[in-house]
Amino acid sequence: MVVSLAWTLRQHFQGFPKPSDFQLKKETLPEPEDGEVLLEAVFLSVDPYMRPYSRNMMKEGDVMIGEQVAKVIKSRHPSFPVGCHVTSKCGWRSHWVCAGAELIPVLPDWPQDVSLSLALGAIGMPGLTALYGLEEVCGIKEGETLLVNAAAGAVGSIVGQIGKIKGCTVVGCAGTDAKLAYLKELGFDRAFNYKTVTSLEDALKEAAPNGYDCYFENVGGHFSSAVMPQMREFGRIAVCGSISMYNDTTPQTGPYVHSHMVFKQLKMEGFLCGRWKHKNQESLRRLMSWLTEGKLKSCEHVTSGFDNMPAAFIGMLKGDNIGKAVVKV
Ligand SMILES: NC(=O)C1=CN([C@@H]2O[C@H](COP(=O)(O)OP(=O)(O)OC[C@H]3O[C@@H](n4cnc5c(N)ncnc54)[C@H](OP(=O)(O)O)[C@@H]3O)[C@@H](O)[C@H]2O)C=CC1
Ligand SMILES: CCCCC/C=C\CC(=O)/C=C/C=C/C=C\C(O)CCCC(=O)O
Numbered sequence: 363m364v365v366s367l368a369w370t371l372r373q374h375f376q377g378f379p380k381p382s383d384f385q386l387k388k389e390t391l392p393e394p395e396d397g398e399v400l401l402e403a404v405f406l407s408v409d410p411y412m413r414p415y416s417r418n419m420m421k422e423g424d425v426m427i428g429e430q431v432a433k434v435i436k437s438r439h440p441s442f443p444v445g446c447h448v449t450s451k452c453g454w455r456s457h458w459v460c461a462g463a464e465l466i467p468v469l470p471d472w473p474q475d476v477s478l479s480l481a482l483g484a485i486g487m488p489g490l491t492a493l494y495g496l497e498e499v500c501g502i503k504e505g506e507t508l509l510v511n512a513a514a515g516a517v518g519s520i521v522g523q524i525g526k527i528k529g530c531t532v533v534g535c536a537g538t539d540a541k542l543a544y545l546k547e548l549g550f551d552r553a554f555n556y557k558t559v560t561s562l563e564d565a566l567k568e569a570a571p572n573g574y575d576c577y578f579e580n581v582g583g584h585f586s587s588a589v590m591p592q593m594r595e596f597g598r599i600a601v602c603g604s605i606s607m608y609n610d611t612t613p614q615t616g617p618y619v620h621s622h623m624v625f626k627q628l629k630m631e632g633f634l635c636g637r638w639k640h641k642n643q644e645s646l647r648r649l650m651s652w653l654t655e656g657k658l659k660s661c662e663h664v665t666s667g668f669d670n671m672p673a674a675f676i677g678m679l680k681g682d683n684i685g686k687a688v689v690k691v
Contacts, residue, residue, distance in 0.1 A: 363390050363392070363393070364390070364391045365389070366388070366389045366390075366391050366455050366457035367386060367387070367388060367389075367456040367668055368386070368389055368425045368454060369386055369387075369426050369454035369455075369671045369672060370384065370385050370424060370425050370426065371384065371420055371422055371423065371425075371426055373422055374417060374420075375416060375609070376611060377610075377611045378609045378676070378679065378680075379413065379609075379672075379675065380676075381672050383672075384426070384671075384672040386669070389455075391457060391458070391459050392459055393436075393459075395438060396438050397438060397462055397463075398438055398439060398460060398462070399434045399436065399437045399438070399439050399442050399459070399460065399462060400434070400435050400436035400437070401432035401434060401448070401450055401457060401458045401459070401460065401465075402432060402433050402435045402456070402457050403430045403432050403455060403456050403458075403668070404430070404433050404447065404478060404690070405430060405431040405478060405479040405481075405482055405689065405690055405691070406428060406430040406454060406668075406671065406691070407428055407429045407482040407487075407686075407687075407688055408674050408675040408688070409429075409487075409488075409516070409678075410605045410608060410679065411603070412426065412428060412675065413608040413609065413679060414608050425453040425454060425455060426454040426671075426675075427451070427453050428451070428454050429450070429482060429487065430449065430452065430455075431468070431478045431479065431481050432447065432449070432450050432452075432458070433445065433447055434446050434447075434448065435457075441462055441467075442465060442467075446467070446468075447468045447481075448466060448467055448468060449466045449486070450464065454671050469481070469485065469646045469650060473650070473654055476650070476653065476654070477662070479662055479664065479686075480653070480660050480662075482686065482688055483660055483662060483685070483686030483688070484516075484520055484649060484653060484658060484686070485646055485649050485650050485653065485660075486646075488516035488517045488520060488686060489520050489646070490635045490645055490646070490649075491517050491602060492517050492520035493649065494633065494635055494641075494645075495517075495521065495578055495600035495602050496508075496524055496525065496528070496576070496600065498633070498638055499631050499633050500576040500578070500598040501598060502525065502528055502530060502575075502576050502598075504528055505529060505531075506576055507530065507532075507570050507572070507575050507576070507594075508522070508530045508532050508575070508577075508578065509535075509566070509574045509576070509578065509589065510522050510525070510534050510577075510578040510580070511534070511536075511578075511579065511580050512536070513536050513545055513550065514536040514541035514542075514661075514685065515536075515580065515683070515685070515686075516687070517580060517602060517603075518534065518536075518578070519544075519548060519659075519684075520658070520660075521578045522534050522545065522549070522550050523549065523652075523657070523658050523659065524652075524658075525576075526548075527657055527658070530576075531570070532550045532551050532552075533550070533552045533553070533566075533569040533574070534550045534552075535553065535554050535556045535565075536555065536556070537555060537556060537557045537681050538555065538557075538681075539555060540684065541684055542554070542555055544661065544685075547659075548659060552569040552570070554568075554569060562584075562585065562588045563588050563591075566588060566592050567592060573593060573597070574589065574592055574594060574597060575593075575594050575597050576597065576598050576600070577589050577597065577598075577600070578599075578602060579600060579601045579602055580602050580604075581603075581605055582601075582603070582604025582605070582606050582607050583607055584606075585606065590622035590628070593622065593626060595626055595627070596626075596628075596629075597626065597628050597629075598629045598630075599629065599631070601631060601633070605679075608679070660685065660686065661685025662686050662687075662688055663678070663683035663684060663685055663686065663688070664689075664690050665687070665688070665690070666689070666690050667689070667690075667691070668689065670689060671689055674687055674688075674689045
């Protein structure tokens with residue numbers, strides 16, 4: 363019998379998550395039955411969605427939600443032999459027994475020199491989010507000007523690079539100068555530190571005097587309000603998330619942004635990457651091609667040790683990371 367370690371939500375988050383909100387539990391797992399496998403976590407993802415989703419998807423005591431790359435260490439399923447790698451949404455667990463039907467095989471022909479952790483980042487949900495937000499929601503076209511905030515994050519860093527691959531002018535913002543240096547390395551045309559500029563409005567204007575055709579919104583709140591007046595006519599906004607609000611204990615107030623929506627006939631569309639999951643295999647191959655051709659770079663913030671899942675999650679939300687945060691077991 364295998365004893366699995368699992369991080370559970372001891373109590374719902376109030377404001378910013380605290381280490382004491384989590385509790386590490388042990389669970390003795392059954393042997394896999396016909397059609398089942400025993401998984402051992404290799405990389406686990408920590409993502410912003412876990413903060414808002416925990417409130418409405420979880421109850422206290424539940425194992426934290428999340429995706430991981432796992433290795434099959436026992437198998438009674440013909441499609442998942444011992445030694446193969448899969449992605450699983452079994453949460454913050456070190457080991458798990460589940461049916462093969464719950465597993466997603468890692469993209470076939472995974473290049474030997476590409477870390478499997480990228481299945482949680484550039485060649486996984488964040489990469490797909492960036493691709494779908496730009497192609498399916500923004501319908502971004504060559505020559506357009508793109509703005510992305512949280513630009514050095516798992517999603518934003520891929521958004522900017524895909525914008526460059528598509529021949530656009532790309533403006534990004536982030537909260538440290540180290541991240542700005544990274545954005546420049548990735549090929550962003552302009553990047554600014556929203557925490558240190560004297561005026562967000564002026565920084566946006568200086569970066570793109572003629573305004574923005576596409577805005578990839580990761581942050582929300584007052585940032586959104588500052589961008590609206592600088593959108594170009596018939597601009598498109600991919601509302602990917604609003605991370606500036608996830609840890610609020612009291613809702614942010616701000617000017618009503620939607621008047622700009624109406625008068626400039628802006629398209630602002632919330633989306634969840636799962637809408638295009640029917641395209642995932644084809645899209646993951648496209649992302650992998652860009653990566654192996656050197657057109658797409660991936661940066662990871664790797665934390666070692668299953669014990670450090672809460673610290674990795676809190677650090678990710680605090681903005682400690684450049685790129686995609688994963689935990690290596
Ligand atoms: N709709 C969908 O299907 C999906 C949506 N998302 C959303 O995309 C966004 C980015 O996710 P992801 O790239 O994985 O996150 P990352 O953790 O990789 O990056 C998030 C970054 O957001 C910035 N940030 C955090 N708090 C604030 C704040 N208060 N104000 C401004 N910036 C802040 C930090 O960077 P810095 O402050 O230095 O810029 C942080 O590093 C999130 O809103 C997430 O919810 C992600 C995946 C799928
Ligand atoms: C306070 C308002 C919050 C609004 C937006 C919240 C989150 C956006 C976001 O980050 C969405 C992420 C979606 C991730 C998609 C797929 C998954 O891997 C996990 C989804 C949860 C699950 O079904 O397990």
